Amino acid sequence: MASSLRPSERIVIVGAGPAGVSVVETLRLYDRDSEVVMLSSEPYLPYSPPAMVDHFLTGSGSHLWRSPEWPAQMQVDYRPGTIVTAVEPAKESGERGRLVLEGGQELEYDRLVIASGSRLYAPLPGADLPGVANFKSLSAAEALIKRVKSGAANRAVIVGAGFIGMEIALLLTELGVNVQQFEMLGQVMPAMLDEHSARFALQAMLQRGVVVQLETKVQAFIGEMQAEGILLESGEIVRADILIAATGVRPNLDYLAGSGVAQRWGVMVNDHLQTSAPGVYAAGDVIEAPDKLTGEAYVHAIFPNAVEQGRVVGLNLAGFDVRYEGAERMNSLKHLGLPILAAGLKDGDEVLHGRVDGGWRTLYLRHERLVGYQLVGDIRAAGALRSLLNRQQPLGTLKDHLMEYNFGQGSLVWASGI
Ligand SMILES: Cc1cc2nc3c(=O)[nH]c(=O)nc-3n(C[C@H](O)[C@H](O)[C@H](O)COP(=O)(O)OP(=O)(O)OC[C@H]3O[C@@H](n4cnc5c(N)ncnc54)[C@H](O)[C@@H]3O)c2cc1C
Known part of the structure; x- marks a missing residue:
């Protein structure tokens, strides 16, 4: 690795999740001169999604993994509640690229990092009805937990028994809500667990009082103005006070339409985590990263990968020449009691x-x-x-x-x- 620092420039980071935070903290080890602007569509300090369940269980605030002083310490112009709606990369070398923000303002950059993470993916009719909750962001989680804590809701239906669905089920059960969970496949956490481990996980869920129905396909969320229940493939309708979609995640890419940044399901990157647009890097849940074991590129969507990718981008921004080694597949269940x-x-x-x-x-x-x-x-x-x-x-x-x-x-x- 050889560092060759560039003269002062403006680096803009879209996203304040683990990937964005890791970019900043790595970059600042070597470069205190560049102007760094960090934009987050949410109105919070940087937070860690894996710690949200703990926070809502204990009120610990541990999800706020960076202090209010962090932006000043990192010399970052931190702008929460700022939504990027379009990106126009530089057309010629030496030119600046431009971001368009909600409200129409523009922000120029010399180099850009796309770290906008992922959001709920719920390809079900009715999933966009008011009242369908999710736990994919702190804003979404706060809205859901507020309803639970208001006492107005004591029966929840969760569609999906993947990793996030399991976490929500355990949290709500702990908060005194009766939870019924539906999974179309024959086991819980089908993406990560083999059948045998999944049986242990299911057993632990049942012991904790979660009702899990496997091999049960949900056709749609139903309701007129507001979601009221779900329709199963069998024709049965299940009603509940809280309806939650936990059916998967997809990269936040809408604002990249027309930007020329190459993408499939996620943003495509080279082995230095550069996108197809000049001066534009990407890291975290938003990218398709090569798997360390198989080389296959896909969205891995786990915390350690986001942090490592952020580190690689930070080093490359600082002038080092660092290749990304590939993403790991890994997950753990923390709140099962097992x-x-x-x-x-x-x-x-x-x-x-x-x-x-x-x-x-x-x-x-x-x-x-x-x-x-x-x-x-x-x-x-x-x-x-x-x-x-x-x-x-x-x-x-x-x-x-x-x-x-x-x-x-x-x-x-x-x-x-x-
Ligand atoms: C409940 C839950 C539990 C989890 N538990 C684990 C776990 O135990 N272990 C694990 O490895 N992983 C876990 N994960 C996954 C992990 O949190 C993610 O992989 C990680 O947060 C990805 O980081 P990121 O920075 O790429 O994206 P995100 O954390 O999604 O952050 C994206 C950022 O981009 C911003 N943004 C998006 N669009 C725009 C826009 N247009 N303009 C401006 N800003 C924008 C958002 O506001 C946010 O700040 C969990 C996720 C959830 C939801």
């Missing part, structure tokens, strides 16, 4: 699984390399397994020890350089 952590792929040419110290461990191998793991109950081996997953070297004799209860903590592992 720790569950899944990473990598959930199939292989060899599968090791079994009870480990009261928990359950499943390891997926391909060509003698670890390509995925699922840990239920006891997640202490996670660090060492992650290291093996990232290294992608043949396991050799280490394979015989992978299922040992203290794998990842014993001297053997450290001697092998994990």
